[in-house]
Amino acid sequence: MSHALRLVEAFAAGKRRPIRILGASGQLGYGIPAEPLRRGIECGPDMIGCDMGSTDIGPNYLGAGKMAVSREGAKRDLSRVLLAARGADIPLVIGSAGSAGAAPHLGQTLEIVREIAREEGLSFRLASIDADIPRDRVRRSLAEGGITPMEGMTPLDAADIDGAAHIVAQMGMEAFRRAFETGAEVIVAGRACDTAIFATLPVMLGFDPGLAIHMAKIVECASLCCVPGGRDSILATLDDDGFELESMEHVRRATPSSVAAHALYEQADPNMIHEPAGSVDLGGVRYAALDDRRTRVSGARFRPTDRPRVKLEGASLVGFRSVLVAAAADRRFIAARDEIVEGLDRLVEQLVCDDGAPRDYRLFFRFYGIDGVTPAPEGAPLPREVGVIGECIAASPARAAEVIRTAKQYLLHYGFAGRLSTAGNLAFPFTPPELDAGAAYRFSIYHLMDAEDQADLFPVTVEKL
Amino acid sequence: MKLEDMVIALRSKNAGPCQLTLDLIFADAERMRAVAAALPRLRAEIARAFGIAESEVRDFVFEPALAIKFTIPRPRISGEVGDRDVYGAQQHGVLLGVEI
Numbered sequence: 211m212s213h214a215l216r217l218v219e220a221f222a223a224g225k226r227r228p229i230r231i232l233g234a235s236g237q238l239g240y241g242i243p244a245e246p247l248r249r250g251i252e253c254g255p256d257m258i259g260c261d262m263g264s265t266d267i268g269p270n271y272l273g274a275g276k277m278a279v280s281r282e283g284a285k286r287d288l289s290r291v292l293l294a295a296r297g298a299d300i301p302l303v304i305g306s307a308g309s310a311g312a313a314p315h316l317g318q319t320l321e322i323v324r325e326i327a328r329e330e331g332l333s334f335r336l337a338s339i340d341a342d343i344p345r346d347r348v349r350r351s352l353a354e355g356g357i358t359p360m361e362g363m364t365p366l367d368a369a370d371i372d373g374a375a376h377i378v379a380q381m382g383m384e385a386f387r388r389a390f391e392t393g394a395e396v397i398v399a400g401r402a403c404d405t406a407i408f409a410t411l412p413v414m415l416g417f418d419p420g421l422a423i424h425m426a427k428i429v430e431c432a433s434l435c436c437v438p439g440g441r442d443s444i445l446a447t448l449d450d451d452g453f454e455l456e457s458m459e460h461v462r463r464a465t466p467s468s469v470a471a472h473a474l475y476e477q478a479d480p481n482m483i484h485e486p487a488g489s490v491d492l493g494g495v496r497y498a499a500l501d502d503r504r505t506r507v508s509g510a511r512f513r514p515t516d517r518p519r520v521k522l523e524g525a526s527l528v529g530f531r532s533v534l535v536a537a538a539a540d541r542r543f544i545a546a547r548d549e550i551v552e553g554l555d556r557l558v559e560q561l562v563c564d565d566g567a568p569r570d571y572r573l574f575f576r577f578y579g580i581d582g583v584t585p586a587p588e589g590a591p592l593p594r595e596v597g598v599i600g601e602c603i604a605a606s607p608a609r610a611a612e613v614i615r616t617a618k619q620y621l622l623h624y625g626f627a628g629r630l631s632t633a634g635n636l637a638f639p640f641t642p643p644e645l646d647a648g649a650a651y652r653f654s655i656y657h658l659m660d661a662e663d664q665a666d667l668f669p670v671t672v673e674k675l
Numbered sequence: 676m677k678l679e680d681m682v683i684a685l686r687s688k689n690a691g692p693c694q695l696t697l698d699l700i701f702a703d704a705e706r707m708r709a710v711a712a713a714l715p716r717l718r719a720e721i722a723r724a725f726g727i728a729e730s731e732v733r734d735f736v737f738e739p740a741l742a743i744k745f746t747i748p749r750p751r752i753s754g755e756v757g758d759r760d761v762y763g764a765q766q767h768g769v770l771l772g773v774e775i
Contacts, residue, residue: 265692268754268761362693362748470739471684474698478690478746480737497739528756572756583765585724603756652755653692 212335212393213300214411217256221415228449229415230255231408232458233429234291236441238262238304239279242287246433246442246458251294253445253458258295259408260287261430262319263306263401265523265653266476273375273525273651275314284308285322289330292323292396296332303386303397303407310523311341311401312376319398327675334396337389337672341378341400343522345371347667348659356660360521361478363656370654374524377655382486382520383419385668386410392672400668401523403485404430412448420512423490425453427483428472428507435472436462452508454500464505466497486521486664488514518662524655529572531647532610534600534618536636543635544580544592546626550635551575554624558617571604571613598636603650614644679771681706687767690746692753695763697721697745697770707741713775714743721745724769 211219217229232255235242239262250258262284271278288304295302308315320338327334348371351357357366371377378401386406389397399407408426413419425446428435433442435455442459455464473480473492483490495509538544551574559569576582578597580590600617604610622636629635661667679685684700701707710717714734722729725747735744751758760766 265753266689266762269692270754360691360693362752467740470737471698471700471742474696474700474737474740474742474744476688476690476696478694478696478733480735480740480742480744495739574757576759583759584768585726601756650756653752656692656752 212395213256214390215393217411217415226416228447229412229417231412231425231429231446231448232258233408233432233444233446234258234294235260235287236431236434238287238291239277239284241283241441242290243442243459244290247290247294250443250445250458251298255298255300255445257301257303257411258291259303259305259429260291261305261404261407263309263311263315267309269525269651269653270649272310272312272378272523273527274649275312275376277315277318278309281318281322284319285326288319288322289326292326292332293330295396296334301390301395301397301411303399305399305402305404305407307398307400310376310378311399312378313340313342313400316340316398316400323396323398324675332675334675335392335394335672336396336398336675337392337394337670339381339385339389339397339399339668339670341381341402341668343377343379343667345377348377348522351659358519358658360656360658366655366657370524370526373526374654375527375651377522377524379520379522379659379667380486381668382406382664383410383413384487384664385670387414388665389670390414392670394672405483405485417448418450418512419487420490420510421448421453421508423483423485423512424492424495424507424510428455428469431472431475433457433459433462434475435469436464437468438462452506454504454506456504463503465502466499466505469505469507470497486518486661488512517660518664519658520661520664520667522655522657522659523653525651526654528650528652529603529605530607530610531650532602532607532614533645533647534598534614535643535645536598536600536618536638537595538598538636539595540631540635541592541594542628542630543626544596546628547577547580550621550624550626553626554617554621557620558613561616561620562613571602571609573600573602573613573617575600607646607648611644611646618644676775677771678710678773678775681710681775685767685770687763687765689749689753689763693749695747695749695766697767699743699770701741704738704741707736707743710743710775711736717745717770717773720769720773721747725750
């Protein structure tokens, strides 16, 4: 029997006790410091959890079906947590497998897990949870008026559904609960709410969902809630009235203000956490120092929803990207850049498009040092040097490359008014300065979908390794 | 006093792909309150810098962390063609020099 099911049995028999959750990594695949993980295991946790994904990395990984981390990095980190969890015979729960949590990401992650099990001679029950949502299901929901755009998105249309390379939904605690109930010792989930990874087991054991989800929201980022923040493992001990946090790296201190500040991180509203099952109100949360390295947190309130919804994510191909990496250090060129780019744009179109043929690409330039990152304030002085990044998006890699290479050559030799640098306008840091950046995607779906029954959305598959 | 001399952290980041959130964290409640008293001006400053309406700037005074937060819509969804900051981690500069 799995440790999780033994706990469920013991708790049901009245043997309640605080539960210890180890947050081993907020970004599995970028390295898990070994010594803090080992110390965490010595504290006797009941579960290890790792978040592996996010939308913060942009739409490309979801669209392309690729992991943001290297396979080597993912394998090294997965080995560490798998060996630790199996050594202690406690559950290992991984959410948003392979960065974006769609079928290819989940598949790649499971393949690595099986490979490690084979190489290390590990034997365990592995549950995987799919997060891909069939297009038909989304179409049906759209027709029934069950799709709501997240703030900043336009209403969903049929083309978005057809065009998305992958559509996933963030699973909540319901899906993880079904996986635990299979007796799984290792759970690898596709796209998931980061909170559900850590909150499900405590909630199954009857702990307050508000406290459990709040705890989960903090430990999913490992020791980021500490001063100084870091990626070392963190231990949370949850009881019926609150939870205590302690980093497993001695220099990292979980203080009331550092833990409270974590509620701000990448959150639109510091007082609310949303889960498919409901919301957690952090308005009345109290943070108290236990000593200079540990903080106790209490007061989060769970409000179940009467309209269960899941958040859909989808990414669509917009074309193929080629870029030019260059720089300039001629103040005349820098001052004339807008006029130069405008002229170059017309020139390139004449060169790469046949007479009368419409423009079939997008070409634009960023001038780093001027407004590459943020708009330039009025009257800002011009810099001595600028970085120049040209970008072309076209329907094929070959077309994007053709346009950017043409643009590079004619920008290098562009004859602007007042030009003295008649041998060339650009410095190239390396050759070739044109790089093929592959397929370009955009987030086309970021919408809530009504989902009364989530069991059919997130099927659990069990295998014995 | 400049805002950058009053805070212990001033940062920006995506809050999901469609929103950007700016956090100001203070060492003490006094400074936080001084800045909180200037919220309308800061909201106007943010609206101007990002080319949005003031009504689109949400603000939060979050006492447990001695922090003030602003959340705004991103000018472009993260990673869209033409985006200049996919993670949104370098959009806070506009606030550094604001006089309080």
